[in-house]
Each structure stands twice: as structure tokens, then as C-alpha cells.
Amino acid sequence: MQDARLRILTTIVLSAGAFISLYGALATLVWWLLLTPRWQALPHPRILLWVMVMIAITSLVSELSGGEGFSYMVRMIAILLIAAWAYSQRQDGELLDVSVWLMGKRIGFDIGLTAEMGMQSLGLIKQDIQQVRQAMAVKGMKFSVFSILPLAANIVMNQLRRTEEMAKMLTVRGYIRGGEIEPHFHTARIDYLLALSSLLVLTTAILSYY
Amino acid sequence: MRMEMDIIVARGGFQVACQASFGPGVHMISGQVGSGKTTLALAMASLIPYQGRLDKEGMGDVLMSFQFPEHHITASRLDDEVRSWGLDPEQVLPGIGLDDRRGSDPLHLSRGGLKRLNLACVLARDPDLLILDEPFSSLDCVAKSQLCRAIEDRKGKITLLFSHERSVLPRVDTLSHVEYGRLIHHGTVPGSIAAWQGAPPYIRQALQSGARPENITHKDVREAICRMRD
Numbered sequence: 001m002q003d004a005r006l007r008i009l010t011t012i013v014l015s016a017g018a019f020i021s022l023y024g025a026l027a028t029l030v031w032w033l034l035l036t037p038r039w040q041a042l043p044h045p046r047i048l049l050w051v052m053v054m055i056a057i058t059s060l061v062s063e064l065s066g067g068e069g070f071s072y073m074v075r076m077i078a079i080l081l082i083a084a085w086a087y088s089q090r091q092d093g094e095l096l097d098v099s100v101w102l103m104g105k106r107i108g109f110d111i112g113l114t115a116e117m118g119m120q121s122l123g124l125i126k127q128d129i130q131q132v133r134q135a136m137a138v139k140g141m142k143f144s145v146f147s148i149l150p151l152a153a154n155i156v157m158n159q160l161r162r163t164e165e166m167a168k169m170l171t172v173r174g175y176i177r178g179g180e181i182e183p184h185f186h187t188a189r190i191d192y193l194l195a196l197s198s199l200l201v202l203t204t205a206i207l208s209y210y
Numbered sequence: 211m212r213m214e215m216d217i218i219v220a221r222g223g224f225q226v227a228c229q230a231s232f233g234p235g236v237h238m239i240s241g242q243v244g245s246g247k248t249t250l251a252l253a254m255a256s257l258i259p260y261q262g263r264l265d266k267e268g269m270g271d272v273l274m275s276f277q278f279p280e281h282h283i284t285a286s287r288l289d290d291e292v293r294s295w296g297l298d299p300e301q302v303l304p305g306i307g308l309d310d311r312r313g314s315d316p317l318h319l320s321r322g323g324l325k326r327l328n329l330a331c332v333l334a335r336d337p338d339l340l341i342l343d344e345p346f347s348s349l350d351c352v353a354k355s356q357l358c359r360a361i362e363d364r365k366g367k368i369t370l371l372f373s374h375e376r377s378v379l380p381r382v383d384t385l386s387h388v389e390y391g392r393l394i395h396h397g398t399v400p401g402s403i404a405a406w407q408g409a410p411p412y413i414r415q416a417l418q419s420g421a422r423p424e425n426i427t428h429k430d431v432r433e434a435i436c437r438m439r440d
Contacts, residue, residue: 131281134257138274139294141284150286154317157286161317 001194003187004094005101010198011086017198017205018078022071024205028078031201032085035194041088042081051080095119097183106178113179117166121159128155211269211338213368217262219246219253226250228393236361236369236380238426240408241388247372248277250388251343254370269368271337277344279324283316288327291316295331306330321348333360339368346375354378358427376410381425400424 001007014031017024032038042048055076063069099112132151141147214231226246241247253260255274266272276282285291289299289312303309306326308319316324325348332340342361346354358380361369371382385396387407396402403409403426404417416423416431423434 131276132284134252134276135282135284137257138255138276138282139284140296141294147284150290151284154283154286157315157317 001089001188001191003185003191004091004098005185006187006191006195007086007089008098010195011082013195013198013202014082015079017202018075018082020202020205021209022074023208024201025071025075025078027201027204028082029074031197032078032081035197036085037088041085043084043087048084052077055080090119092116092120096181097185100181101183101185105180109179109181110177117163121162124162125155125159128158211366211368212267213254213265213269213339214267215254215262215264217253217260217264219249219258219260221249221252221258224249224391226388226391226393228253230386230393230395232368232370232384234366234368235383236364236371237384237386238379238382238408239370239372239386239388239393240374240406241372242374245388246391247374247388248343250393251341251370251372255341266339269338271335272339272341273332273335273337274341275328275332275343275345277347279321279328279348280317282328282331283324286315288312288314288316288319291327292331295335297331297334302327302330302334322350322353325349326353329357329360333364336364336367339370340364341370341372343372344374345371346373346378351378374408377412378428379410379426381427381430385426399426 001010014028018028019025043051055073059069059073059076061069062072093116095115096109096112099115100108102108103111132155135141136143136147136151212231212233216229218225218227224246226249228250239247239250249258251274252258254264255272256264257274283291284294288303288308292299292302299312303312306323308323308327311319316327319327325345329342329345332342345357345361349357354375355378358378361371361380371380373379382399384398385402385406385408387394387396389407394407396405396407400423403413403423406413406426409417409426412428412431413423413426416435419435419438421431421434421438423430
């Protein structure tokens with residue numbers, strides 16, 4: 001899906017549809033199966049398994065304590081799959097484009113810039129984790145509960161340092177608020193189809209709720 | 211002790227092939243920035259996947275020093291960082307002038323300081339196979355010369371030196387060059403020096419003037435030029 005505006009809208013609509021009702025979640029899963037690259041858009045199998053296990057445990061606890069555990073599990077899985085699809089489609093700079101298009105060159109630029117920096121940080125944290133794993137392999141360190149805390153602290157400290165450097169760089173370049181950018185979007189026909197079909201999913205979810 | 215390989219490594223749309231055999235000694239592997247040296251080094255250290263055969267016969271400890279020393283950091287204090295290598299800070303830190311900073315955060319060191327810390331740790335472990343990825347980067351001339359001596363002192367062990375260093379180099383046993391996605395093995399020195407594609411300018415100039423150095427250090431090149439004049 002090339003148009004970031006329609007993709008973000010679709011993600012919000014599908015997530016809302018999946019959250020509202022079990023049928024909405026099932027319709028979202030059907031949408032994901034039919035209209036996305038499916039497995040190619042998923043995170044690393046180990047990460048996916050870890051998240052799925054956490055959802056399953058929460059669902060089981062909810063079900064055993066009289067809640068709607070099964071419904072929660074299906075809805076969370078649907079939201080997770082849609083989020084993974086949206087993340088896999090993301091291009092650098094598009095959040096800034098969408099934000100400026102939506103809210104203008106002052107507040108829109110600021111929010112977009114913050115969002116872009118947040119996404120960039122996620123990528124850097126992913127790299128940090130890979131590097132720590134390589135460093136541990138080189139040193140022959142075993143992964144344990146005791147090693148997680150200092151490693152996590154290091155990753156957080158690294159991120160804080162980068163944030164400080166970025167803040168200094170923006171200051172040096174004269175950033176105060178807002179900025180000049182002309183957002184450009186390319187909309188393919190399939191983008192409209194995906195967005196419209198997501199509205200059908202939301203409609204299904206709302207009708208089944210009532 | 212021997213390392214033999216016939217591998218292809220693919221990483222981020224980039225591919226590099228290597229067919230080589232390395233015995234005890236220092237093996238210089240040159241190549242331009244972006245030629246695939248780091249990819250190859252990571253594969254040789256078995257840190258990234260590869261296709262093919264990679265045998266490390268008779269080797270116990272295998273270590274790699276990453277190009278960016280901050281990528282090695284797993285502790286928030288200098289002494290704990292040294293301990294994470296299985297070493298005693300009392301023995302490592304004084305040698306690199308960091309004894310008074312043992313409680314400091316390693317990431318507060320300069321890039322050069324961090325590099326010296328990392329190299330001191332990997333050299334102190336004295337592994338059977340040591341893979342050094344751009345070990346000279348961020349070091350001043352004095353530290354580079356000290357590193358050269360430490361590399362040369364690793365008798366009976368295998369040292370793979372991935373570098374595009376152009377000025378300060380240690381005495382080596384073989385020369386190889388990474389180009390166009392594959393490792394080209396030139397052979398042992400001094401016979402391979404003339405064919406070495408990654409030769410720095412001071413060696414190229416000496417070769418053009420007819421000198422035939424015994425090895426790749428400045429001293430060897432100077433001696434070769436002196437022999438010509440005699």
C-alpha cells in the first residue's frame with residue numbers, strides 16, 4: 001500500500017474493528033489473509049512466538065477467571081497482525097509527510113518529526129539488541145536473568161545519549177518549531193480498495209456489536 | 211591449527227565469496243570501504259549465517275574485535291566490562307592507562323580509548339583465532355605501533371587482520387584482498403607483495419622504484435630502498 005495516509009487510516013479502522021467485537025476481529029483476520037503479503041509482513045518468528053505466548057497466557061488467565069479470554073486472544077492477534085503489516089509497509093519520512101498534510105507546517109511538522117524520530121529509535125534499538133547478542137556470543141556470555149538488566153540499562157542509556165545528540169543537532173541547525181516540507185503521496189488503485197474494504201470490516205464489527 | 215573455508219555470505223542484498231586456508235601467523239586482508247570485509251569477518255567468526263564449509267581445526271578460543279568498539283560493550287562500568295571478557299581489571303586497565311577510571315561508564319571514553327580497551331581485552335585473552343576488523347581505526351600512531359607489536363607477538367596463533375590501513379602495518383605472513391564480492395588470496399610474503407592489490411601508497415611507490423621489500427612495514431620498505439642504493 002503506497003499511500004501512507006490511506007495505510008494509516010486503514011490501520012486505525014481495522015484496529016478499531018478488531019477491538020470492537022470478536023466478529024470484527026475475525027473479519028480483520030480474513031482481510032489480513034486476503035489482502036496482505038501475510039507471512040512476509042510478520043516480525044521475526046521468535047519475537048512473534050514470544051508475543052503470542054504472552055497473549056495466550058493473558059487470555060488463559062482471563063478465561064479461567066470468568067472473562068472473555070478467547071475473544072481477547074483473537075482480537076489481540078488480529079491487532080498484532082495488522083500492526084506488523086503496517087510496520088512492514090512503512091517508508092522513512094512518510095509520518096512527517098502525513099502529519100504535515102494533516103496538521104500543517106507548525107504543529108504537524110513537530111508531531112511528524114517526533115514520530116519519525118520515534119520510529120528511527122525503534123530501528124536503532126533493534127540494531128543495539130543484535131549487537132549486544134553478537135558481543136555476548138564473542139565473549140562467551142550466557143544469556144540469563146542477571147544479564148538482562150545491565151544489558152537493557154545499556155540499551156536505554158545508548159538511546160538517551162542519541163536523543164541528547166539529536167536535540168543538540170536540531171538546536172545547532174536552528175530548529176525552534178515547525179518547518180518547511182511539501183508532502184508528496186502516490187496513490188495506487190489498490191490503495192483505495194484496501195481502505196474501502198477496511199471500512200467494511202469496521203461496519204461488520206459495529207453491526208455485530210449491536 | 212588451521213582454518214579452511216569455502217563460503218558464500220549474503221547480507222542485506224550484498225554477497226561475498228571466500229575460498230581460503232589460514233594457518234598460524236598474521237594474515238592481512240585488505241579491501242576498500244564497503245568491499246565486504248566486515249561481512250566476511252563476521253562470517254569467519256560464525257556470527258552471521260553463511261553457505262558452504264568453514265572448518266576450524268584444532269582451535270579452542272575464537273575471538274573477534276568489531277570495527278566499532280562500542281558494539282562490544284555489555285557492562286556499565288569499565289571494570290565490569292573487562293570482567294565480562296573473563297579478565298581481571300587489575301591486569302588489563304593499568305596497561306592502557308585507564309586504571310583510574312575503572313568505575314566510569316565505558317561509553318564515556320573517547321572512541322580511541324574504547325578501541326584500546328577492546329583490543330587490550332581480546333589480546334589478553336590470547337585466543338587461537340583472533341579476527342580483527344579495522345583494529346587501527348581511531349588509534350593514534352603510537353597506539354597503532356603498539357598494536358602492531360602485539361599482533362606480531364602472537365606466536366603460533368592465527369590472526370586475521372581485516373583493514374584498509376594505509377600507514378602503520380605489522381609484519382604479516384600472507385596477503386589477501388577483497389574486491390568485487392570475493393576474497394583474492396595473493397599468497398605468502400614477500401612473494402605476494404608485488405601482486406597485492408590493497409598495497410598502501412608507500413609500498414606501491416617502493417615497488418615502482420624497483421625495491422623488493424621483505425615485508426609490508428615501513429621499516430621493511432626503507433630497508434629495501436637502502437639495499438637498492440647500496
